[in-house]
Amino acid sequence: MGRRFNTAGPCLPAEHYMIPALSRLPEVPGLVDLKAYFVVHAPRQTGKTTALRALASDLTAQGRYAALHFSCEAARAAGDDFGAATLGILQRIKEAARWQLPPDLRPSAWPMAPAAALLGTALREWAEVCPRPLVLFFDEIDALRGQSLISILSQLRDGYNSRPAPFPVSVVLCGLRDVRDYKAAAGGDASRLGTSSPFNIKLKSLRLGDFTPGEVADLYGQHTTDTGQQFAPGAVDHAYELTSGQPWLVNALAQEVVEEIGVPASEPITVEHLDQAKERLILTRATHLDSLTARLAEPRVRRIIAPLIAGDPLALDPYDDDLSYVRDLGLIAPNPPVRAANPIYREVIVRVLSASIQESVTADPRTFVRPDGGFDLPKALSEFADWWVENGDFLTSRGYYNEAAAQLILMGYLQRAVNGTGVVEREYAVGSGRIDLHLRWPYTTPDGIPRVQREGIEIKAWRTGRSNPLSSGLRQVDRYLDRLRLPTGTLVIFDQRRGAPSIDERTTLTTTASPAGRTITLLTG
Missing domain, CATH: 3.40.50.300 (P-loop containing nucleotide triphosphate hydrolases)
Structure with missing residues (x-):
């Protein structure tokens, strides 16, 4: 038997692809x-x-x-x-x-x-x-x-x-x-x-650092040398982009493609194969990902990850070791600014923390599919607003990751709504003041034309002692939609001030215009 990508225990030169x-x-x-x-x-x-x-x-x-x-x-x-x-x-x-x-x-x-x-x-x-x-x-x-x-x-x-x-x-x-x-x-x-x-x-x-782009290319090149299987143009770079070189993830992605998805050696490994492998790893929560995310319950970890998800500034004492501790665990990148260590961890962290929300959502995901096969985002937002009025106060009062509770609740609801057919990609970082969501929904129209629907959503929080974030949010969502090259988008603002109006009074779903003249769906809650 030839060498293979290893995800369990130390590598052995005769059995596994490895970097010197x-x-x-x-x-x-x-x-x-x-x-x-x-x-x-x-x-x-x-x-x-x-x-x-x-x-x-x-x-x-x-x-x-x-x-x-x-x-x-x-x-x-x-x-x-x-x-x-x-x-x-x-x-x-x-x-x-x-x-x-x-x-x-x-x-x-x-x-x-x-x-x-x-x-x-x-x-x-x-x-x-x-x-x-x-x-x-x-x-x-x-x-x-x-x-x-x-x-x-x-x-x-x-x-x-x-x-x-x-x-x-x-x-x-x-x-x-x-x-x-x-x-x-x-x-x-x-x-x-x-x-x-x-x-x-x-x-x-x-x-001990993560693999460099050159080392990822070297590791994958060993597989090509042994089996003849090529990596399509851009595939190796995409693997590095998804993993930031984290060694287990680099090996796990390729192993998933070769051994689980079973792409024949006569076919090249493509960007699409790697994206499919990424989703499979996230959904199955492999042992490494499970052991990593189990740390999220530790108070030291929560002190760093909660503001990271919420986009809030990180306030730590000068001699506080919590940031170094979470870096040592590998959950966040080894160098500033504070951010998830790689896109896969970024997704796993949020999915784990919002998993209980998905379990409590009673809406049937099939009701959000339009007759033409697209995703009915306006209907999903409208039903979320009703659900939020009923459940928001209770869910945000539990104290677990309370700084990011509202954001996690919306993300959990949307994850349940797309139900594996679509993909919700997230971007968040300490001090950014927001979470950006990119929803992608592949479908085939009734006349057989394949399409991918894309939606841009920005989530912000209105904190006690701060001004209304509507103006800054509209400017930020314009920049985000420019990057996604989308004509319209959604801005969600959760009012988390002390003494804010009651949840039924403050929850509204309207439209407004952005500084660039886009029509923006505005959900406040």
Whole structure:
């Protein structure tokens, strides 16, 4: 069987298409030569284990180091029992050394020592007898919690400070988060470790980045080389546009096209195939997407994502780590401005948060299909207005993502209304003051002509202490419709001021003119 796109576990060169590890973390060999202790972090499913395992193998193969990659995952269940956690890690070291290192570089039996000093003592004795300098990659270090994490980091720091006495020359801590967040995992009190950082000996923190456009082209090119299947013009660029290079998504899109949709190798993979694969991934909520969106319920995450969806400014204290934490999780882009990490995550976040709304919508989606097969947006907006009067106050009072509740409710209603036939694409960003929706509805007219109906919708909120957003909204919707090249559009304004008129008084559906002279459907609620 040939190689394939991998979405489950580390990549194996003989079985999977993969990008060389050194191109993804080129700084590592130099830091090891500096005898540095450092951190590598990245969101889940970005290829950390694949890259680190390959780097350890390369360092050992070059003959200068005994480099070992192992996982701390087995110690997760130990909790605060640092003795059990240490034994679990030492067992994983011994098992990993058995297949990664030649016999003369492997550790012998571990020494007897008190639990609080066992790891340091064991590594010290191994370094003393090993014919090469030791380099250790502690993968999944953030599986450790509480006293176990404190104990392991303290012993590593003590061993580092004792050099040139025998000890590993370089230690790499690898996990989901940067080291600054370890103090929270250790119990939230940095003073318990005697420092603001529990790993203050680290020289550098490296973030394993997403694939570049060139690496996406390289990965997909491997598939073409192996199978002969081409990517149509624009398809590889579109894959990068949809994923922003997120490694799991890059592989998952192609895997969905090749293995699930089953496009034959004799046919090229097109932009349309990738769009179909994107929708299938979103609808099926693959394991990676589910594990990612499960984080949305965390208060730290909600503090960032709620204003992001609502388009509100982000108000954080100067030393607030929540923004960095959500970046480390991979939900938002690694660089400013604050925005979803990629278009697929942007869509998944909103669909997950509005899913319960879709379940409560009783309107039959078939009633929004016009006789000619098009989507009856005026009817959908009219029925939403009635439904909003009945349910809006109750749904927005539940307190879950309350800053964006009204916007999520409308998006959930529209998602239910298009019911898989149409697509609602969303654009939102911190400080934008709005959410832009692009509704696309493919259909075939009664005389057999295929068409795609497109609608532009802008959602704004009127907050306490701010002026009526109608004027700015009309200017913004003009710019949005210019970009979409549409002659008309819809502006929705939710009045969320304290003391606003009652929901039945403020909910209206009318038309107005934009500054550019367009006829704009105006829904207020």
